[in-house]
Amino acid sequence: MKKLVVTGGAGFIGSEVCRQVIAQTGWSLVNLDKLTYAGNLQSLATIESDPRYEFVHGDICDRPLVDAMLARIQPDAVMHLAAESHVDRSITGSASFIQTNIVGTHALLESTLGYWKTLSTDKKDQFRFLAVSTDEVYGSLGPTGYFSETTAFDPRSPYSASKAASDHLVSAWGHTYGLPVVISNCSNNYGPYHFPEKLIPLMIINAMNDKPLPVYGDGSNIRDWLFVQDHARALRLLVEHGRPGETYCIGGRAERTNIDVVTALCGLFDPIRSRPAGETAKRLITFVQDRPGHDKRYAIDSTKIETELGWKPSVSFEHGLRCTVDWYLANRTWWEPIINGVYAGTRLGLPVA
Numbered sequence: 507m508k509k510l511v512v513t514g515g516a517g518f519i520g521s522e523v524c525r526q527v528i529a530q531t532g533w534s535l536v537n538l539d540k541l542t543y544a545g546n547l548q549s550l551a552t553i554e555s556d557p558r559y560e561f562v563h564g565d566i567c568d569r570p571l572v573d574a575m576l577a578r579i580q581p582d583a584v585m586h587l588a589a590e591s592h593v594d595r596s597i598t599g600s601a602s603f604i605q606t607n608i609v610g611t612h613a614l615l616e617s618t619l620g621y622w623k624t625l626s627t628d629k630k631d632q633f634r635f636l637a638v639s640t641d642e643v644y645g646s647l648g649p650t651g652y653f654s655e656t657t658a659f660d661p662r663s664p665y666s667a668s669k670a671a672s673d674h675l676v677s678a679w680g681h682t683y684g685l686p687v688v689i690s691n692c693s694n695n696y697g698p699y700h701f702p703e704k705l706i707p708l709m710i711i712n713a714m715n716d717k718p719l720p721v722y723g724d725g726s727n728i729r730d731w732l733f734v735q736d737h738a739r740a741l742r743l744l745v746e747h748g749r750p751g752e753t754y755c756i757g758g759r760a761e762r763t764n765i766d767v768v769t770a771l772c773g774l775f776d777p778i779r780s781r782p783a784g785e786t787a788k789r790l791i792t793f794v795q796d797r798p799g800h801d802k803r804y805a806i807d808s809t810k811i812e813t814e815l816g817w818k819p820s821v822s823f824e825h826g827l828r829c830t831v832d833w834y835l836a837n838r839t840w841w842e843p844i845i846n847g848v849y850a851g852t853r854l855g856l857p858v859a
């Protein structure tokens with residue numbers, strides 16, 4: 507049985523990893539999370555009393571706390587997801603992004619290295635530090651081509667720059683100290699438990715409340731969408747079978763313009779609201795001022811993880827979108843406290859004059 511430490515397990519992707527690990531493996535799991543505005547223990551309600559699950563409330567920057575936790579748990583792997591994750595928030599306030607995504611990753615690497623050095627040779631070889639990162643480190647694509655593991659970094663937003671710095675640190679700790687690190691760079695995720703500052707959950711909740719759906723610019727920016735359960739499955743494979751020192755790109759092979767995504771969502775709401783086809787889109791879609799530095803297109807070539815590990819997306823975008831809408835319709839008790847509390851859905855990311 508593996509012992510895993512997950513950082514950021516109260517977030518969107520981390521909580522999916524935690525739920526899958528408990529439901530689908532025999533591994534035990536410790537979730538280290540600071541519970542920022544984006545962390546939510548309600549996302550872990552189904553596993554919180556499982557004897558293989560433990561929650562530790564703490565900051566990855568807190569060396570004494572993390573050192574003591576690793577010495578006590580003796581994990582076989584660390585899966586690092588803790589981060590500030592929202593591009594718009596990074597535009598208006600980058601300090602927490604630098605602190606968690608760069609200083610925090612550095613602190614976690616140092617703690618992990620200290621712990622790893624205490625292991626036997628066998629355990630050292632088997633150990634993995636998996637850093638979960640984003641395709642945004644590669645910058646922005648024109649109308650053709652794909653990001654892959656060999657694409658040069660070219661981050662454009664404070665968020666992506668901080669993630670690129672984090673990836674460089676992880677890679678350096680592998681090269682310099684021999685820590686068995688693996689990095690994954692994934693495209694846009696969507697699905698249940700997604701914090702409603704992000705495009706898809708924000709549009710779903712606004713559509714449910716008959717509020718305007720703010721599309722940045724002309725809606726022609728393209729993202730490559732991956733259902734979160736498929737991403738978590740890839741991460742479980744990588745933490746077990748990823749080769750040390752390697753990077754793996756993960757994508758959904760599901761490129762869509764933002765306007766197509768929002769129009770598709772509106773189409774799902776027409777029958778729910780007993781409206782003729784196209785009516786929800788006509789009433790609610792509103793074009794608003796663009797995001798500063800808005801990356802035009804992301805698209806991932808995930809051939810490496812597909813051929814090496816046999817992973818591929820299992821959920822089509824259309825099916826995943828429908829499941830996601832159904833989940834938000836059925837789980838008001840998860841998102842209403844957020845909308846009535848830490849985030850009411852107001853526009854983020856416009857620089858203050």
Ligand code: NAD
Pocket residue numbers: 513514515516517518519520538539540541542543544545546564565566567586587588589590591592606610638639640641669691692693694695696701
């Ligand atoms: P999220 O914002 O939903 O969750 C982040 C979690 O990290 C929260 O639970 C938060 O409390 C925790 N956290 C933040 N700062 C912390 C700190 N200093 N110490 C401990 N915990 C802290 O993020 P997400 O969307 O689940 O993303 C998870 C990871 O995956 C991030 O590293 C992100 O960059 C990466 N990623 C996300 C996407 C996506 O589409 N969401 C795509 C590719 C990669």
Ligand code: TDX
Pocket residue numbers: 591592593594639640641642693694695703704705706708720721722723727728729764797
């Ligand atoms: O209200 C909106 N209107 C809109 O048009 C919002 C919130 C977004 N958008 C656009 C901007 C993007 O082109 O939709 C697209 C998706 O936006 P976000 O949901 O903010 O995601 P993105 O900026 O693409 O980044 C996401 O994917 C990569 C995650 O937030 C990152 O953590 C991940 O690394």
